[in-house]
Amino acid sequence: MSGHADLLDRFVAFSAEATAFSAVDLWGTGQAASYLATVQEEAGDQILRDLLEAARPGPAGDQVFTDEKLGPLARNIVKLWYSGVWYELPPQWAARFGAPVKAVPAQRRPGQHGVAGHSLPDSKGPLEQQGRQRTPARCASYVVSAAAYTEGLLWRAIGAHPSGAKAPGYGSWAVPPEIDGYEGDHGKGGSR
Amino acid sequence: MAFDIDSSAIFPIGAATRTTPQIAARKSYDVVIVGGGVSGSILADQLSQAGHSAVIVEAGPGKDVQLDEYEAYLSRFYAASVKDNQAPYPFNPNARMPRSADAMPVTPQTPDDQYYIVQDGPFCTDTTFTRVLGGTTMHWEGKALRMLPEDFDTASRFGHGRDWPLGYDDIEPYYRQAEQELGVSADVEDQRYLGMTFPPGYVYPMRKMPLSYLDQVVARGVDGMRVDLDGDRYDLRIRSFPQARNGVPNPDYDGGKGYQPIGAISTYQVEEGKRCQGNNNCVPICPVQAKYHAGKTLAKALRTGKVDIVTQAVASRVHVDKESGRISGIEYKRYQDPSSPEHTTHTVHGRVYVLAANAIENARLMLASGLPSTSDLVGRNLMDHAYLLRWALLPEIAGTFRGTNCTGGITELRGGRFRERQAGFAVDIHNDGWGWATGSPYSDLLAIVDGQRKHGRDLRAALVSQLSRQLLLAFMIEVAPEPANRVTVDRRYRDPLGNLKPVISFRVPEYSLAGASFGFDLAGQIFTRLGAEDHTTYDPRDYSYVEYAGRGYSIRGGNHLAGTHVMGKTRHDSVTDPAQRSWDHENLFLVGGGSMPTIGTSNITLTLAALAYRSASFIDTQLRTEKAPAVISAR
DSSP states (O other): OOOHHHHHHHHHHHHHHHHTSOHHHHHHHTOHHHHHHHHHHHHOHHHHHHHHHHOOSSHHHHGGGTOTTTHHHHHHHHHHHHHSEEOOOOHHHHHHHTOOOOOOOOOOOTTOOOOSSOOSOOOTTHHHHTTOSOOTTTOSSEESOHHHHHTOHHHHHTTOOOTTSSOOOTTGGGSOOOOTTOOSTTOSSSOO | OOOOGGGTTBOOTTTTTSOOHHHHHHOEEEEEEEOOSHHHHHHHHHHHHTTOOEEEEOSSOOOSOOHHHHHHHHHHHHHOSSOSTTTTSOOOGGGOOOOGGGOOOOOTTOSOOOSSSEEEEESOOOOOOOOSTTGGGGTOOOBOOOOOGGGGBHHHHHSSSOBOSSOHHHHHHHHHHHHHHHTOBOOHHHHOOTTOOOOTTOOOSBOOOOOOHHHHHHHHHHTTOEEEETTEEEEOOOEEOOBSBOOOBOTTHHHHTOOOOOOOOBSSOOOOOSSOOOOSOTTTOOTTSOBOOTHHHHHHHHTTTOEEEEOSEEEEEEEEOTTTOOEEEEEEEEESOTTOOOEEEEEEEEEEEEEOSOHHHHHHHHHHTTOOOTTSOTTOSOBOOEEEEEEEEOSSOOOOSOSSSOOEEEOGGGSSGGGGTSOOEEEEEOTTTTHHHHOTTHHHHHIIIIISOOOHHHHHHHHHHHHTTEEEEEEEEOOOOOTTSEEEOOTTOBOTTSOBOOEEEEOOOHHHHHHHHHHHHHHHHHHHHHTOEEOOOOOTTSTTEEEETTEEEEEEEOSOOBOTTOBOSSTTSOSBOTTSBBSSOTTEEEOSGGGOSOOTTSOTHHHHHHHHHHHHHHHHHHHHHOOOOOOOOOO
C-alpha cells in the first residue's frame, strides 16, 4: 500500500505518458494534487490504483486506453489535463465498475448546437443560483476550478493559449504559431 | 468638466452607492435614464458635462466598478462549464438575461416557461443581451463598422427596408465622436470603400489591428477573387475590421495631438488594458479591459458629481400625464437580493426621460406601460443580424485560436445593386475556430480521445491537425425591418418581480435568406480556392433551422437588436423623430438600436453610440429652452 505522496508521483508519471507532456510540465501547472483528488472522489481510489498498476510505459500499457474497465477512466484523466474539465463517466460504466453513483441531471434537449463556447451540458440552474462552482452530485461535467481551466494543456499543444488567459501579447497573432514538439505532416507553421 | 488625463480610468469611490431609492425619489433630476449601458452612459456623460443632473436606473447589480469585481467576472467565466456570452455574469432571476442556449419554443402550455425571452416563433432566435452595469458592451466583440451611405435609404434605392430621416453626412461627425469615445483601431485607407467618406486628414484614434496569420492564409486564396453580381464587379480581399479595442495610438490623431487609450476602470489606478494582448476572448469578456465597455464612459460621467445611479432597479412602468402627454415618472422595482423576488417599488422624476435599455427592453417597458404609440410601431420591426456559419479544415497549419476573436474578413459584398434582390453581408474570419458552430475545441478533444482513442503523442498531433487548421466563415447578413417581426408582452408571462417578459415573434425574411444562400455558395468557392475540406452541417432539429430554395440552414442571432422604436419623419410612420424623441411624449427619448430604421451590415453599437451623441445635443437644447417645470406626482 503506497502513501499519498507516492500515489501522486505515480499519478503524474502516468499522466505524463498519457498526455505526452513531461512530468515537469504537469507539476508546473500546479494542478496535480487537485486532479488526483478529483479522480479519487469521482471514480474511487481502488480503480485508480488498478489503472496505475496496469499502465506500464510502452505499447502494453497503451491498452488501458481501450480497456473496457480502465479505458473510460484513463481517457477522463487525459481530458482532465487537457481541458480542466471532469467529464461525467458513462452511468452504465459507473454502475458496473463500482464508482460512486451520482444523481445526474438529464441532458437538456436534443439538437442544441452552436452555444458559443463549448458543448458541455448546461449548468446554469441550481448550480449558478447557489453560486457554487463545484457540485458533482448536481452537475455531471464541470470545470474543476478556474485555475484548472487556465492550465489546460489543449492550448499549449496547438501553440495557443486558453481563451481569456495567458495572453501572448499584442500582434502575436500575425505570425505563424510555434507548436512545440509537433511532428505532424504539416511542418511548423507556414505553408507547405 | 475637464479632468486629468491620468485619472481618466478612475471610478469615483462610492459613486454607485451614494444614492438610495429614497433619496432619488425626493429629487427632481434634469434627466432620468433607464439603463446603464453604452447609450445611457454616453448621455449621462454628455449631459452632466453640460451641467445637467441625471439619475441612471439600472436593472442589474452594480457596486463601484472595481478591478476585483471585474476579475470576479473573469473567474466565473474560467470556471463556467458553458462558456457562452453570458458566462461571466451572475445568474439573476430578477433581471434575467437571455442566453444563446435558451432558444426554444415557449407556449402557455410549455411547462418550463423558464427563460427570459418567450419565443412565439416561427423562428427561435438565440439572441442575447447582458443586464449588468455596462450592458451588452460587457460581452460584445467590439467590431465598430460605420454604416454605408447607401444603408440610409434602402427603401428608395433598393425597394427593401425603410429610409432613415438622416443620411451618412448627418451622422458622420457623430461617428467620429463615437470612434473617439469607444477607442477604435482602424486605418482610414482600409475603410474608404463603398462610398464611406472621412474628412480630409482624419485618422482613427489607433492604428488598425494586425491581420491574424489565419487571415493571411485565407487571403492567399481570397485576394483577387472576382465576383460578378447584377452588373457590378467585386474584387474581393481580406480587410481588417475597425475594432473598439486598444491598439497602437495614431500620433496623427486629432490634428497631431495623438490619442490616450483608456484601460481598466477601478477606484484606484490600474496599469492594464491600454493595449490588446490577444486574449482571444473579446466575447464574453476582455480579461484586461482593452476592449471598450460602457463602464469607461460611466466612470467619466460619475466624476462630474452630477450623476446618480440606482442599481438592482428594474424599470416597470412609464407614467404619463394624460393631459399633456408628458412623462411624469419612471416606476421601478428594487430588489435587495438577486435570489429573492422581494422588492420595493419607487418612482423617480425628472424633466426629460431617456429609455436606453436596448431594443427589446425599451419596447417591453413601453408596451408594459400601455404605450404602443400613435403609429402602433413600438415593438415592431425587430431586427438582428442573421448569421450563417460555414466551416472547413485548411490544408495547412494556420494557427487558429489566436488573436482577437476576429481581425479580418470580406466587406465588398456589403453593398451594391444586388441589394434589390438579396441582402448584403460582411464575412468574418473567426480566429476562435469552429467554436460557435461545433463547440470546438472541446468537441474535438472528445472526438479524438474518446472517439479515436488517441493519447500521448498521437493525441497532440491530432489536436494540431484538427484545431490549428480550422476556418470558420461567419456571414453577417442584413435583416430588413418587417412589422410582423416584433416584441410584445403577454400577461401570462412575468418575471419573478412581476414584470411582463418580452414575447418575440420572428421569422428570417426571404431577402436575408437569399443573401444566406449566396453566401453559402461563396464560402464553398472560397474553400475550393483554398483547398479546404468542408465540414459544414446543419441539424434540422435545431430550433433555428430554416429552409429556403431547397436547402436548409441554421441561422444564428447576432445580438444586434434594433428597430423596435424606429425614427422617421412623421408620428404616423415612426415612433421617434430624428433626434430619437418620442413623437407622442415630448419629454421622452427612446435611444439605442431601437431607433434605427435599418441595420445594414454594421454591428450596431458604433451607430447607436453616434446617435446618442447626436441626441445629447438635442436634449441639452431642450433642457435649456424648455420653461415648463417638471411634473411631480403627488406620491
